[in-house]
Amino acid sequence: MNKSPIETVFLLNLREGLLKYQKYYQSLLDEKSKLIEDIDKKFAIKLMEEGDGSKENIEIAKQAQVTECEGKFKEVIDMLVQNYSNAIGSAIPEPEALPVRVDVNVTSKDMVIKEISMKPYDCMNDIKRLVID
Numbered sequence: 650m651n652k653s654p655i656e657t658v659f660l661l662n663l664r665e666g667l668l669k670y671q672k673y674y675q676s677l678l679d680e681k682s683k684l685i686e687d688i689d690k691k692f693a694i695k696l697m698e699e700g701d702g703s704k705e706n707i708e709i710a711k712q713a714q715v716t717e718c719e720g721k722f723k724e725v726i727d728m729l730v731q732n733y734s735n736a737i738g739s740a741i742p743e744p745e746a747l748p749v750r751v752d753v754n755v756t757s758k759d760m761v762i763k764e765i766s767m768k769p770y771d772c773m774n775d776i777k778r779l780v781i782d
Contacts, residue, residue: 749766750766751776
């Protein structure tokens with residue numbers, strides 16, 4: 650199936666934008682993993698220092714910090730998704746707002762008028778007026 654030129658441009662820009670956001674998302678995932686790894690290390694050291702008698706309390710405190718970290722990460726991702734959605738929605742122009750450029754070939758005069766700017770809804774009479782002007 651052939652893609653329209655508009656679809657081709659749209660997909661190209663969408664792909665580029667998506668790759669940038671995916672890279673940023675991956676950096677956030679890496680940062681979250683590092684934070685959780687740091688929490689694990691901190692509580693492993695604490696467990697070694699305090700012994701098995703405090704294991705349950707240490708695990709509860711550790712889990713609370715991991716849950717807080719994951720909650721903050723979810724908030725950041727939710728904001729990222731919302732911002733991306735807003736950016737995509739506002740970046741797509743309405744077709745009626747875009748001018749159309751056409752070349753008009755006047756065969757009886759052996760003449761070509763290049764890149765006449767028209768509105769998508771202009772009709773033949775509008776084209777004639779533009780050519781005459």
